Amino acid sequence: MGGNEFDALIVGAGPAGATAALVLARRGCKVAVIERGEFPGAKNMFGGTLFGSVLNDIIPGFWKKAPVERFVGRRVISLLAEDSAVSLDFSPAAFKKAPYNGFTVQRARFDRWYAGEAVKAGALLINRTVVDDIIWENGRVAGVKVRRPGGEIRAKVVIAADGALSLLARKAGLRGEPAPGQFSLGVKEVLQLPPEVLEERFGLGGDEGVSCEFLGLMGGLPGGAFLYTNRESLSVGVVVRVSLLKEKGKSIYGALEQFKRHPAVAPLLEGGRFLEYSAHLIPEAGPQMLSRLYTGGMLVAGDAAGLVLSGGVFLEGVNLAVASGRLAAETALQALEKGKFDAPAMAGYQAAMEESFVLKDLQRYKRASAMLLNERLYQFYPSFACRVLENWLKVDGTGHPKLAGVIRSVLGGGTGLRQAAKDAWQIGRALVW
Structure with missing residues (x-):
């Protein structure tokens, strides 16, 4: 085996890629991870919550050593009208005890740490490297072409963890060109505030x-x-479907500024000092964007x-990435043990994913993406809820009507x-039954 040949080559050092690298390196595999950024996390962004149950299986008590910000002991879900809000504040005791339900993290710090754990286990991390194409050999993926001296890195198994637009999945014929309706755009600012103020x-x-x-x-x-809330800052941002931005002719930057001015x-x-700004595409169409999650010699994670599980209530991605990275690594290990790397040898990954909570949840909430295109959810119903409560709860000397009358x-x-009633049925099918 030459210097540029590996048991497994992972493209992308985010949570999926770092997980796969860590699991494989622990088993003694020769593993390389290619990252286009200056370091893992340099080009990654998300809202800020990591749900860590899967990661805790891989690194027990990870929060004691990882650069997490705060454990999420409360969740507040709000409906915003133009000048009012209705909120549900949920603060269960169970969320405040180890192993905790979730943590706020900043990806630039967390991803760098997590990839570092894979390096400690024996993986080779190659930063600042762009992948241009895949190498086909005997009907399967056998490596990638990179913008580096030598131009090629070969491996028995390639794991594509290269993000929402996944060049590798497209080059392998597993998905078509991206369409605006398949993605949301998220933008985020980080504002510094002293811990005692927060x-x-x-x-x-x-x-x-x-959260x-x-x-x-x-x-x-x-x-x-x-x-x-982070340790010494706030992460604040907005998320809008790309197709709707185009249709409405609106600026997402303007939407963020308007959100920040809401009463x-x-x-x-108040008093927050601007630290950084970032933007990221979020896949909304689910694994249906791909014909399947594997091909000969390659797995997609x-x-x-x-x-990404995005249903208005559930906002999960990193935990799904970690779970898929682990299953991809386990499939790669089985292929390496058998010495077979064709498509049938990779098919076990699809089956394992379908048996996991990842694809089961995405299947269970598959109607949520279409539901979230219903504009009344964002305009009429927040205003409706605020007006109903205002009219029902105000004390003006005229008495209190029954709630049903106010609603009508x-x-x-x-x-x-x-x-x-139609909207309630759509929401119910997407989230309730």
């Missing part, structure tokens, strides 16, 4: 943090937003496989009731 403002103690998700943006743009949000950001009044006649 803890007083959000009612936090010690290492506790809070806040918002449905509805000002200015008539259908989308959502988030706000997460329910602005006081939480993480965002490259469309593994705000909905406005039979057409409103029928449309609400």
Whole structure:
């Protein structure tokens, strides 16, 4: 085996790629990880919450050594009207105990640490390297072509963890060219605030943090937003389907500024000093973007496989990436033991994924993506909820009508009731039953 030949070659040093590298390196495989950024995490962005149950299986008690910011002890889900908000604040005791439900992290720090764990186990990390194509040999993927001296890196198994637009999956014929309706665009700012200010403002103690998700943006743009507490900063951002941005002719940067000025949000950001800005494409169409998750000599994991659960309530990606990276590594190990790397040898990955919580959850909530295109979710219903509660709860000397009467009044006649029933049915099929 030459210097540029490996048992496994992983493209992308995000959570999926780092997991695969760690699992394979621990088993004594010769593993290389190619990362186009200056370091792992340099080009990665997400809202900020890591759900760590799968990672805890791989590195028990990982939060004791990983650069996590805060454990998420509270979740707040809000509906935003133009100048009002309705919120559900959930703070279960179980979320505040080890192993915790989730953590806020910053990818530039976390991904670098996690890839470093793979390097400690024996993986070779190659940063600042762009992949241009795959190498086909005897009907299977046998490596990649890179912009480096020598131009090629060969391996028995290639794991494509190269992100939402996945060049490798497209070159392998597993997916077509990306379409605007398949992705959302997320933009995020990080604002610095002293820990004591954060803890007083959000009612936090010690290492506790809070995740806040918002449905509805000002200015008539259908989308959502988030706000997460870090150790000494806030991550604040908005997410909008790319096709809707194009259709509405709106700027997502303008949407972020409007969100930050909302009366329910602005006081939480007061005094924050701008630290950084980032943007990222989020796959919304799920693994249906791919004909399958494997081909001869290659497996597809993480965002490259469309593994993001986004249903308005669930906002998960990193944990799905970690799970898929582990299953990809286990499939690669089986192939290496048998010495077979054709498509049938890789097919076990698809079967394992279908048996895992990853594809089961994505199948269970497959209607959520279409539901989230319903513009009434972002405009009419947040305003409706705020108006109903305002009219029901206000004290003005005229008495309190029954809630059903207030709802009928705000909905406005039979057409409103029928449309609400249709929307309730759509939401129910997507999230409830």
